[in-house]
Amino acid sequence: MTSRSAGPGPAVPDLADTLRRRPTVRLGADVDPAWRAALAEWALSNGLEVTDGDATLAITTNPTQAARAAWVHSPFAGVEHLAPTLPDDVVLTRTTGTMPGRIAEYVLTWVLAERWQVARYLAQSTTAAWDASNPPASPDRREAVVVGTGAMGAAIARTLAALGYRVVGLSRTGRPDGAFDAVLPLAEAFGPAESGAAESRRAAPGPATPEPLTHGLSTGVAQVFDPARADVLVLALPHTPQTDGLITPALLRAFERVHLVNIGRGSAVRTATLLDALDTGRVRHATLDVVEREPLEASSPLWRRPDVTITPHVSGLTLPSDVVACLDAALTAIRAGSRPASAVARDRGY
Structure with a gap:
């Protein structure tokens, strides 16, 4: 896995084409089991096949689980474990929602x-x-x-x-x-x-x-x-x-x-x-x-x-509906050839 550059991130049109050719998503092993059904339903409703193998989209916070994905989505706002390690040509998005x-x-x-x-x-x-x-x-x-x-x-x-x-x-x-x-x-x-x-x-x-x-x-x-x-x-x-x-x-x-x-x-x-x-x-x-x-x-x-x-890090707990909403908005933008609002600027790390 190559290190990232200081640039703002990869272009989106290539990802849109990859999604058309290989509409697959992998739910990382670190994804909350209670969320998996909602995320699988989101994938199915958007024509994406859930797979345990390599996929175009990986939903995870673990760089190992994100291997060979063209798009990685963090189900949380923090991306400190992902941003420094993903290759330059990977689109990285994150969840904020409500x-x-x-x-x-x-x-x-x-x-x-x-x-x-x-x-x-x-x-x-x-x-x-x-x-x-x-x-x-x-x-x-x-x-x-x-x-x-x-x-x-x-x-x-x-x-x-x-x-x-x-x-x-x-x-x-x-x-x-x-x-x-x-x-x-x-x-x-x-x-x-x-x-x-x-x-x-x-x-x-x-x-x-x-x-x-x-x-x-x-x-x-x-x-x-x-x-x-x-x-x-x-x-x-x-x-x-x-x-x-x-x-x-x-x-x-x-x-x-x-x-x-x-x-x-x-x-x-x-x-x-x-x-x-x-x-x-x-x-x-x-x-x-x-x-x-x-x-x-x-x-x-x-x-x-x-x-x-x-308090034990509870101020901004993520809801599964937040993850689905952010994924939905990002997928719509990517399919239209636009950079998602939730995309991480790789030179800043957020």
Whole structure:
């Protein structure tokens, strides 16, 4: 199996012709048994024969199961196991479906739960304690930052905006998106602080090494973005070599008592980096649906901190109907000779 190139991906017309000549699909051994009937029914209704051997389309997250397929579809949003290994001439698509809406609901739930001190009142309920001191209050800073402005990030931005937040998106390109009040390139927003990202990504997990805060905002950027004003910081990043360890200690020190919510990939922020930010008060609370190593080991200090909430990677569970809908849209586009909206850009890995 050859390695991929840095290009955006293969042309589609060749795949459309292959599908006409060999309309076959293979369901990978890793596909949830409960989904197989729905996927087989989808294949049959679209004139595709399900086979256990080589096929034109492979539905799988396992590169071995995808061998010799011209089109590979991931039944999940993440493609980190597939994108770096598939040959250049393979079309790779992924599933999003209704996942962005569910993830936005998750973020809304925990932003409100933290603001309304839900954990505190649940604990008081179990001990019959009536304590009305320090009641919940609306945040002084109605600003939120979402790192990652794809479908997930945009849904989160719209949901937070409905709560009255001004939402700034940070992305690789800074391409405008109507879901956000402003979108900035991450490098422009934090400037020289990102020079430390490569070193952070190379470092083995361990105690965070203090770094001087070197970010400096240009006058134009400072008018629309000041991390110190943010009440909520949401990480909605995929796992790629570029996002691995992207959230550095220096970057987090630009914030002041922010609520960090990570629904993307745990690799974006090192555990040591997060613990340092919690200890210094730059992050007042961390809600983590993803962590650096999953499942999170029982010995992790994250379990024992009252300023950390952990959920077991449940914010964006994929439904079989999501997989069928994404496959249907992709197949329609391919048969028309168009690039599917769900196609992965191989140079970016998402």
